[in-house]
Structure formats: structure tokens, C-alpha cells
Amino acid sequence: MSTSSLLQNRIAFVGAGSMAEAIFRGLVEQEVANPQHIYVTNRSDQAKLEAIRETYGVQVSSDPVTRESFIREADIVVLCMKPKDVETAFRDLQPLLNERQMLVSVIAGLAIPKIEALLQTSMPIVRTMPNTSSTIGLGATGISFSSSVTEAGKQLAIEMFEAVGIVSVVEESKLDVVTGVSGSGPAYVYYFMEAMTKAAVEGGLSEEDARRLTLQTVMGAAHMVQHTGEDPAELRRKVTSPNGTTQAAIETLDRHQFCEGIVRAVFRSAERAKEIGEQIAAPSASK
Ligand SMILES: NC(=O)C1=CN([C@@H]2O[C@H](COP(=O)(O)OP(=O)(O)OC[C@H]3O[C@@H](n4cnc5c(N)ncnc54)[C@H](OP(=O)(O)O)[C@@H]3O)[C@@H](O)[C@H]2O)C=CC1
Numbered sequence: 001m002s003t004s005s006l007l008q009n010r011i012a013f014v015g016a017g018s019m020a021e022a023i024f025r026g027l028v029e030q031e032v033a034n035p036q037h038i039y040v041t042n043r044s045d046q047a048k049l050e051a052i053r054e055t056y057g058v059q060v061s062s063d064p065v066t067r068e069s070f071i072r073e074a075d076i077v078v079l080c081m082k083p084k085d086v087e088t089a090f091r092d093l094q095p096l097l098n099e100r101q102m103l104v105s106v107i108a109g110l111a112i113p114k115i116e117a118l119l120q121t122s123m124p125i126v127r128t129m130p131n132t133s134s135t136i137g138l139g140a141t142g143i144s145f146s147s148s149v150t151e152a153g154k155q156l157a158i159e160m161f162e163a164v165g166i167v168s169v170v171e172e173s174k175l176d177v178v179t180g181v182s183g184s185g186p187a188y189v190y191y192f193m194e195a196m197t198k199a200a201v202e203g204g205l206s207e208e209d210a211r212r213l214t215l216q217t218v219m220g221a222a223h224m225v226q227h228t229g230e231d232p233a234e235l236r237r238k239v240t241s242p243n244g245t246t247q248a249a250i251e252t253l254d255r256h257q258f259c260e261g262i263v264r265a266v267f268r269s270a271e272r273a274k275e276i277g278e279q280i281a282a283p284s285a286s287k
């Protein structure tokens, strides 16, 4: 029997896409929240909501009246829409919110002061950057808090994201870097896997062998870092015999600026998060 304090809370998800589903799935499967106290709403995709209700036993609605009462009654409101939909969504949300509620945002780049300005509120706000691996409980989430979040509120938010993986509490100014590292990060690993598989097939392996060998290599390497506690650099050294095959491969990666490419990608993602946040209009510009 779970003793989670989240169990006492009503949680409304505004947006029912991949990030929202990853989070409420974790809450339901880990039994840290009561499915009957989880409300899921979206803009228009009723079929998606029905599928969610059937799968997770949570309450769903895109009917405006029910949706409004879900949000008004919630203790925690989780903002899970795309940045491009923020202005419209926030306009509808603003009259439904009150200062005893806590807001949790997963929206890339959208800073806490901007959320406060758009919603004209000083209610407690938790800004997060999760990733899609939360779907299978292996998420990595960066989290930060507005000054009005209480210690109990912080614990609730941490508990929410620990239900789907690990959590690092960081200063808000660091959340864009978190976006570059772990928010977008799964895509870099998938891209690397695509390249490995392509090379394997070009080298004459079957698609199936190429995929199996690539997957096990990535999983094995990640588990080695976790289980041995050794630095990736040290583990790499153990694979790399002097003047052997791995050394030849790493030298080739270096000639193609592999490391620099990754570093630049992380910072470009972080920069893009900031741009996206800045492009969401301030209240005066949206009127
Ligand atoms: N995907 C990722 O890897 C990550 C995403 N994020 C952030 O998570 C957020 C959501 O991304 P993701 O889940 O991928 O997006 P999806 O497109 O999968 O889902 C977006 C959801 O928002 C709903 N929505 C749109 N407008 C409104 C509105 N006005 N009111 C209520 N609901 C609305 C959509 O409803 P409908 O379908 O009915 O239109 C849909 O359910 C983004 O802000 C993104 O920056 C953060 C970390 C990682």
C-alpha cells in the first residue's frame, strides 16, 4: 500500500499528449496517485481521451463545462501543451486558477516569471523538464520552483516525477541546459543508433542483426556506467587497445568532431528552448 502524499491530491493535466501520458501513467502504475483523482483534458481529440480513460482509469473530458470544473477543483494543475498553444490555453485557464493550487509546467523554455505574467498570478509554480523515457519509468527530469512553492509542495512535485524516473532539482536558469542534455537527449541517442544500424547494414548484416546488436551495445554500455560506477572515459579506455580497432574508430570520430558536435547540439537545444520561451508573447503583446 502506497503512503504517497500525492494520493490526497486532485491532479488535472491540461494537454493529453506524450509527456502528459508518460507522467500520469507513472503515477497510476506506481500507485502514488489515485486514478479517480487524476483529470485529463485536451483541446479536441476525444478519441485519445477515451483511450486514456480505458487504459488508466483516470477521469477525462474535453467538454468545456466538465473541463472547467476539473481544473477549478484540482490541487495541482499540470501544463502539458506545446509552446505554440500556450497563449490560447492560458487565456482559457487564467479565470479557473486560484492561489491554493500549485501549477506544474513541462513546457520547454517557458520561464516561471513569464508564466506568472501570462496568468497574472503569484501562485506556486513548478517548472520542469522531463523526457519521454518517463513513459517506461526511466525518465530524467530537471525541476525548479517559484518562491511561493512550500516545502510540502516541492516534495509533492519531486514525488510526482520520481514516479517516472530520477529528478534533479536545479536553479531555474539551468533548465534550458537540462533541456539540451536530457530533454532532447533521447533523440541524440536514437540518432546514434540509427547511424550504427545503417553502418551495420551497409557492412552486410541483416536489418534484424543490425538492430539487435546496436540495441544491446547501447543498453550494455549504459548499464556498465551505472553498475560499475566508473567514468565513461575509463570504461572507454578499457575497450580501447593500443593501436587496435577501437582506437582507429575513435580517431575517426575525432576527425569528424564527434565530441564537439554533441557539445554544440546540447547548447543549441538549450538556446532554442530560450528562443521558444521568448517567442511566447507577453500579455501586452497578445492583446
Ligand atoms: N516530447 C518531448 O520529448 C518533451 C516535451 N516537453 C514539453 O511537453 C509539452 C507537450 O509536448 P508533447 O506531449 O510532446 O506534445 P503533444 O503534441 O503530444 O501533446 C500536446 C497536447 O496539448 C493539448 N492541447 C493543445 N492546446 C490545448 C489547449 N488550448 N487546451 C488544452 N489542451 C491543449 C493537445 O490536445 P489535442 O490533441 O486535442 O490538440 C495535446 O493533447 C511541450 O510544451 C514540450 O515542450 C518536455 C520534455 C520532453
Ligand SMILES: O=C(O)[C@@H]1CCC=N1
Pocket (backbone or CB within 6 Å): 108, 179, 183, 184
Ligand atoms: O523538441 C522539443 O521542443 C521538446 C522539448 C524537449 C524535447 N522535446
